[in-house]
Amino acid sequence: MITEEALQEAQEKFKALRGELGKVIVGHREVIEQVLICLLCQGHVLLEGVPGLGKTLLVRTLARALGLEFSRIQFTPDLMPADITGTLLLMEDEAGRRHFEFSPGPIFAHLVLADEINRATPKTQSALLEAMQERSVTVGNETYQLEEPFIVLATENPIEMEGTYPLPEAQVDRFFFKVKLSNPGLDELEEIIVRNTAQAPYSPRQVLSREEVLAARELVAAFPVPSQLYRYASALVHATHPDSELAPTAVREYVEYGASPRAGLSLISGAKAHAFLSGEVNVRLEDLQAVFYPSLNHRIILNFKGEAAGITPEEVLAEVWKKVDINALR
């Protein structure tokens, strides 16, 4: 039963969570919000940013504030799938009988940080992505369910592409959001330095339990959405395809492939979570707008002309947002 009190309590707790994260992470409010949206929508996050921007710190702080298990996997070219999923070990009991016992890998956690995911081979990446999609791991003949909430936060370094294995587009599509971390501003940088040198690092306290996170997920999923917004989200996704009648010129010229239907799901689910985090009880157009870029920017594949012209997916999406008029939709 959803009541006003239950809703307000959940929203207050998430507000407190954001406050707690803000005590550790300087700036990056949008990033924190988008990570929380992914948490509420059972989605995985692809964090893109240069080293040292606090990606790991963000994930670790989030895990602590939620009281969830956290694991980190540093992806390297020699990382094997078993290093992620776990493996069967030959064990010997007290009677001297040998048997295989499954040793869970680091994927068996609530929050998994897949650091520099593009440095692992495609085979290893696939092992992770399968777990992300199916929320289970199969080793040998056994399938092991991953405990909810399960969220992978993968990072990518956009400047060191040498010796990397870029993620296949189909696998990138499985990330709910792609969140870009930018360099901190002057004030933020100063604050980071002060916090880490002049005083003892803040240790975040737990403000939410696992059960509360799951309850909030259920609540968010039930958020009502006006039919016009369903239509609008569909139109936005459709307009990213070059052959769509809604597509703006930028899409027709620079886009090879548009966003998949998963983008639409991300838009609506993300908008629900954004509305929840904003203290609303239903989805608004502003919620859709807030999740538009992180939902779609990694799902747009530019063509050669677009790449050569230095066009970014964000620029294309800006044109899409301008072109598609919600009032013109029927």
Add this chain to the structure above:
Amino acid sequence: MELEGFQRLILGLERRARLVRGLERARLPLSFALGLILGYQLLLLRLFGPVGGLQLQAQAPWLAAFAAACGLGGFLYGYFGRLELAELLFRVDRRLGLHERLSSLYELYRGRGRAEFIPLISARLPAQLEPALARAFPIRKRGFLLPAGLLLLVLFLGWAGRPISPLFPLAREKRAELEPQGRLKALEEELRALEAELELGAPASIRRPARKGSLQERLEALEEEIWGPEAEPALQGELAARLAQALSARGGEGQPAPTPESEASWHAALEELARLASRLKGGALKELLALLGRAPEGAGAGRTEEGLWRELALAEALVERLAEARRRLEGPEQPGLAQRAPGREGEGQGPPQESGLSSGAGEGPSSTSAEGAPGGEEAGTTPGEWPTGSSASSPLSWPAPAREFYISGELGETGEIERLITRGTPFEPGGLEEGEPHLRLDFQRVQAVLEERAIPPEAQGVVQRYFLIITTEGR
């Protein structure tokens, strides 16, 4: 918000939205229709001037109905067109800043979502929502500036395009002349002035017994009798000639005393006129002849009764003027009129001269000829000038009417020239040959047409030269 209240809200909203949409949809066709009407008005007024204004007046109800039908059609199309409630509510949400709560509520009431959210959303809606709905669908008055402006222009042109309006100051007099009502009114005024003058100048002995009705009535009867549609064309010319002969024999005021010859000619003319009058259906001429016949008996020899002559002169002047008016109104000249002027002028005599008429009759032909010339060439004219009242004000000088000019051509059934052959024009084999002019050119009519068409004086000279050139004299 309860379901019933929500339904009521939606119904009110829908009505308001339909009304606003109807008004907005009415705007474009209404503007279009008014624009068309405006263009039509301008076209009519530009092409036909005051006549176009008359047409517009006659068509005003139809034009108004056309504009109203266009506006109403647009309104009905907008009012009864398809209206998506979800879309409507979403628009209200956006316009009133309701954070999509109304549209979310609508989805929940439609069963698309968990009903537990209904009270949560309802609690966040403003308590008094109905008054705010007018803000969501305001009637944009600015949008009606265009049709309102067009309507004002149309109304202004409708007012200014009337036959009597400041838009056509130069055409007013001409229009008054052209319009039968105006022409009749002018003639009536003229007659009233003449009658007043007669009443003042004529002796009571003549004025009272000689009158049966008003002078105007009798003159109209006389005019109708001689020149009316039932009159015989052959009689008209003869009557005019005999009347002129009688007047000439009688002489006028200030003329020498009648001689026995002139008395005999006078009586012979009267007898001839009486004979002709018996062939007329009316009795107006007989009455006039009786009056003329009695006058010498009551008066001394050689003496003309002043009032009688005045009345007689007026009679002729007015008959001629009425006939002229009819000729102008009807266009083609009646045969009798064509014969009358040459016939009278052929006598070489004018009507009885009466200097007292010059002020009352003004610009009439008689008054022109009454400037003192005792017969022969008329006063105020020189040889070669056309001896009509209208020519007195014309800068043109036409050949003397006594001489007849002919041109080559063919007359149609209506009496108009159907084919005009001018010198130098190649001729069709078997057609008329050059050098066989046979159509008489009536310069009086040419002059009348020039005046009616309001051709500028400088252009009239060109037209005149043209007509002179195409005559036999132009060779």
